[in-house]
Amino acid sequence: MSDTTSGTMSETTVLVLDAAPPAPAPRLGRLTGRARVLHADASTLAEQLPLADALLVWDFSSDAVRRAWPGEGRRPRWVHTASAGVDHLMCPELAASDTLVTNARGVFDEPIAEYVAALVLAQAKDLPRTLDLQRERTWRHRDTRRIAGTRACVVGSGPIGRAIARTLRKLGITTALVGRTARAGVHASEDLDRLLSRADWVVCAAPLTDETRGMFDARRFGVMQPSAYFVNIGRGPLVVEDDLATAVSNRWIAGAALDVFEDEPLPAESPLWTVPGLIVSPHMSGDTVGWRDELGAQFVELFEAWAAGRPLTNVVDKKRGYVPGH
């Protein structure tokens, strides 16, 4: 246990679940004098958890919270995770508790939308093949695809999915948004197969919950058009990876890009690395320069509201596993 600010017993204690180097620690200088900041890693979290009033899950891909939470002792009244998804974090005991859970809603929306646009355009313009041909010093003209006038289906109607839809629409792509239930501008999940069967671009931006786990399986890839392109920037387990590999290898669909995986980092021996037509990227779709500073600043802002007893934004519905939307 390290005490990085001088504090008294009456002060609020913020515990940070640190990320492994080279990831930097959050910049929490603005909490000086207002909170005692302690740091834990996965191995020390269980023993320090009873000391914490608030927990900042900086190592957002760790499942240490889920493992430590059911243990003995006092529990923090507020848990904030520096990620959009809370799937690594949640456990029945945390869900049943009075502890408030907040997420990093907002930080990743526009960066991820740009990333998805990059993948859609790269596929339409056959850019990976251009790079392959360049390595062979081969001049081979191809006709490529327009994206204006094509159709996208974005699965996940939270702020990330909505930002993706806005960006694709700006590029002239007719974009349907699919959520759990129908509401203004959002199709219900019952419409999913129909929308998938007409889409040129399918983008998975759903939260990982019991309902969504494995939703993209052989049957759903079979529903898509042979010219369709699939992108997953949500969570790995939303996709049955073997089924996707089969679908792309056998040209059930034209190609895919995965930024998230069942196991991260993706093991070097994974067959996914070498499926022709599949782009593998290292869970970075939302991480644009300055993202960690933005996450730190967002936590400080939430801390100020919380410490003052004001209502918090970004409060996760712990039963559903995401922040309920408009």
Add this chain to the structure above:
Amino acid sequence: MSDTTSGTMSETTVLVLDAAPPAPAPRLGRLTGRARVLHADASTLAEQLPLADALLVWDFSSDAVRRAWPGEGRRPRWVHTASAGVDHLMCPELAASDTLVTNARGVFDEPIAEYVAALVLAQAKDLPRTLDLQRERTWRHRDTRRIAGTRACVVGSGPIGRAIARTLRKLGITTALVGRTARAGVHASEDLDRLLSRADWVVCAAPLTDETRGMFDARRFGVMQPSAYFVNIGRGPLVVEDDLATAVSNRWIAGAALDVFEDEPLPAESPLWTVPGLIVSPHMSGDTVGWRDELGAQFVELFEAWAAGRPLTNVVDKKRGYVPGH
């Protein structure tokens, strides 16, 4: 000489400078009964030119017209090229003649704008490096760039440059358009160096003329920011290729993408193929599925206006070498 439609001597004769296979011939079925259509290639153009009332330059990258034009005999009253640029075509004798020259203005604007957006986003999101790392089965997270809030300078204020500017602006990029002279929404070329020095993205979409040849040289690459990315979708000779290779190799700028070259196809022995950070593509930025049909239909439409004595659109200012804009 082949006569593909039955015709009488009083009929109008359209001569087509064919492109080499595998490029298909233009679909000119709609001219049946209204024009005699003859076909030439580079070796037979000179002898057939005196027979033609109109010339369709289907092999738009050939310089056969420029070579054949100064010869003996009657010359067509109208020349249409299935390209935006007329640089391969023009010669002093054609420029001085009464012959009307039209181009394919309009067909390539939006496709090229999408292509440029693809390159800008691929660079911002470090996609070529992602593909390299994938081949090595290496998981390496990087922070990438936002494009919203960055600045572009698009050189060339014709319909292609304007379409590029519109698309980049939709993506949140502050975009300056540079033309020969200042007008509404267009900076004069005197502003170019100042705009280049602030741009994150520099896109060359200028026509190739005596004024623009070699405009992107060592001095201009030196003006750009080290983080700047350069894209050329105009014509190869707008860029001094050795200077660009030096600029990219020595990290004067962050990278570049060339779709057009001094010599096309780019020879296999060209050092450009292997400059790290330089993307080489085979002059295809505007060629989306159906482009040749669109070019054929555009010619037929112009033919109908021309045959009826109506004024033509897309008329090139032969002295300037492009269709003067708004």
